[in-house]
Amino acid sequence: MDGTAGGRDRQGAGSPAAGLGRVVRVIDFVRNVRLWFAPEEVRREGHTPDYRFSLANERTFLAWLRTALALIGGGFAVDQFLPDLGWTWRIGLALALLAAGVLCSLRAVNHWVRCERAMRRGEDLPASRFPALLSIVVAVVAVAMVVVVLAGWAG
Amino acid sequence: MTDGLDDGAGGGQGAVRDPGLQPERTRLAWRRTTLSSTVAAVLAVRASLHGGASPAGIVVCALCCVLWLGFLRVAHLRIRALASEPGPARVPPVLAARQAAAAVLCTVALAVCAAVLVV
Numbered sequence: 001m002d003g004t005a006g007g008r009d010r011q012g013a014g015s016p017a018a019g020l021g022r023v024v025r026v027i028d029f030v031r032n033v034r035l036w037f038a039p040e041e042v043r044r045e046g047h048t049p050d051y052r053f054s055l056a057n058e059r060t061f062l063a064w065l066r067t068a069l070a071l072i073g074g075g076f077a078v079d080q081f082l083p084d085l086g087w088t089w090r091i092g093l094a095l096a097l098l099a100a101g102v103l104c105s106l107r108a109v110n111h112w113v114r115c116e117r118a119m120r121r122g123e124d125l126p127a128s129r130f131p132a133l134l135s136i137v138v139a140v141v142a143v144a145m146v147v148v149v150l151a152g153w154a155g
Numbered sequence: 156m157t158d159g160l161d162d163g164a165g166g167g168q169g170a171v172r173d174p175g176l177q178p179e180r181t182r183l184a185w186r187r188t189t190l191s192s193t194v195a196a197v198l199a200v201r202a203s204l205h206g207g208a209s210p211a212g213i214v215v216c217a218l219c220c221v222l223w224l225g226f227l228r229v230a231h232l233r234i235r236a237l238a239s240e241p242g243p244a245r246v247p248p249v250l251a252a253r254q255a256a257a258a259v260l261c262t263v264a265l266a267v268c269a270a271v272l273v274v
Contacts, residue, residue: 059180
């Protein structure tokens with residue numbers, strides 16, 4: 001729900017409607033953050049879905065959390081195991097991976113809450129462009145690493 | 156949606172059709188996640204104590220260990236809740252938002268520790 005509404009707003013970036021859409025998204029995110037710590041509030045809405053759907057949602061959340069942990073581990077690994085890399089590159093790459101990990105974990109819990117709420121209300125599950133963004137980032141990083149390795153090999 | 160559920164019996168009889176694979180799969184997912192967090196914590200300890208143990212390094216190392224234990228506690232509670240055999244009429248408890256948030260906060264704090272160590 002939220003994702004599709006956001007996608008429509010983004011087309012008119014800069015217009016008052018887009019600004020309003022952004023404000024609505026921020027308010028929605030803050031509301032979701034409150035829900036992380038107030039499970040009773042989620043439980044008060046709608047009806048309880050089949051427990052298997054809730055467990056599947058939980059496993060998806062855990063899979064995203066593992067992705068986040070892997071990104072954080074990658075950040076540590078870049079810092080620790082690439083001492084020959086220039087300081088700027090090493091710090092930049094490590095911080096980028098760590099930031100991606102933080103984003104990924106925050107998004108994991110936010111998406112979990114939104115899915116849980118959508119299932120309780122009987123709505124469609126929220127659409128999201130996050131997986132596409134993350135895979136593009138990972139692909140770009142992988143291509144960059146190939147270039148670096150080939151350049152180091154040739155030089 | 157109610158493929159495995161008998162009519163008129165609610166979710167109770169469904170538990171017979173699906174006798175424990177969903178809770179078990181979820182439990183194993185928690186175990187995998189614990190393993191991932193252990194790898195990240197080991198890397199954190201290695202990074203913090205790399206090149207001699209400075210006081211700051213020891214503090215960050217201890218913090219990372221505490222975060223790892225926090226994550227382990229959340230996972231352990233959840234695994235135990237899922238492992239307790241529910242009666243025929245009961246379904247496994249749903250993950251509490253507080254537990255999800257606690258696991259994510261541990262992960263984020265670990266990343267912050269990593270950023271402190273890297274810079």
